[in-house]
Amino acid sequence: MANLRAENLSKRYRQGEREVVALEGFTFSFPQGSTAVVGPSGSGKTTLLNLLAGFDLPTEGGVYLGELALHQLSEDQRAEVRLRNMGFVFQQWNLIPTLTAWENVAFPLLLAGLPPKTRRERALALLEAVGLLERAHHLPSRLSGGEQQRVALARALALDPPILFADEPTGNLDASSREQVASLLFEAGQARTLILVTHDLELASQADRILHLRGGRLVRVATPAPG
Template identity: 85%
Template sequence: MLRAEGLTKRYRQGEKEVVALSGFTYTFPQGSTAVVGPSGSGKTTLLNLLAGFDLPTEGGVFLGEKALHRLPEDARAEVRLRSMGFVFQQWNLIPTLSAWENVAFPLLLAGWPRPKREARAKELLERVGLAHRLHHLPSRLSGGEQQRVALARALALDPPILFADEPTGNLDAESREQVAALLFQAGKERTLILVTHDLELAARADRVLHLKGGRLVREEVLKVTQGQNF
């Protein structure tokens, strides 16, 4: 279980102090949580703190009983590898690796032998409808296909927490629907935290957190779902 307690992040801009996030406290349950708000509301800051990419000025992030914000960077990186998956707007695939090699890359970092890496990558690419694209480089894939590869990679080590930052922002309508369906299916029995400007996409989540001025101003509980593992 991932929880934030009193998360605050301040920056200095010359003589001015900027408060990007202030006093954010929330326990993220299983299922999907969308985080919405206008530009500058603190959405990206929150994601970076929850994932341990950045450290809070005050407050903390806890994964179970582990205080993520107190760990050194190498230990936080290990937590991200083992316990978190990430889907970004820009896909971030390695251009010189094929689709299956991109999906298998976290498994390589985790020490899996090649036969197991290859089998797991093929299994996940089949699940996202890309069994026929195993050996294609990212440059030979459409934007929607690249994002589905990125989602498969995020799920490679079956992480309990999945972060998605504007995952459909660069996609056409058909690809948006494909990725959204796969994303929310994957989030049914793990903790999915989705940052988005797309209110229609956010409305498909189990709950929506509204940020404004770096503060949590409202929570909407839309539904409680139970589903099978992705």
């Protein structure tokens, strides 16, 4: 599995006459397992995720997947790297409203060019893994928030990516659904690199390590106490 790492990563932008420093000098190599990124609003968490995933480009420094320099690729090349190597779980679920649960899960497989039978079998197997096989033919509007997030997680795992990003994945869920989604998320993260951005310190404490950001800088790396 290719290692994802950031080297001296910085992001600045102009806001009127003022230069805003969103991230400054971030260096970290993300090992297999789960890494939670925490910090107050404006600390650089979302900026970091966007840079690591290649949604945005750094002002300085770089992001590397193994020996591949993501920041030196074109937008289309970065999109291809994301499709093949990264899965995403967002706070808002981002399911396609006109597709059923299994069709949503199968969508990355369609983009990757897999045949219909393979797409359907893989999607149904993933829905079974997250406990939603009986909801496979339901549209997102007929699913609860927790169910939609489990569909989103299944979709993120469709191409078995080595890297999984989760951006506030339990932020819109009730307590029961939060616990269920968190359990599935960390289980999925054991065999890959899971990078979790969250305000929820209880959720972050379940990760293998916690990165604390403040003012756009990495100020602390912590290992939660067992149990």
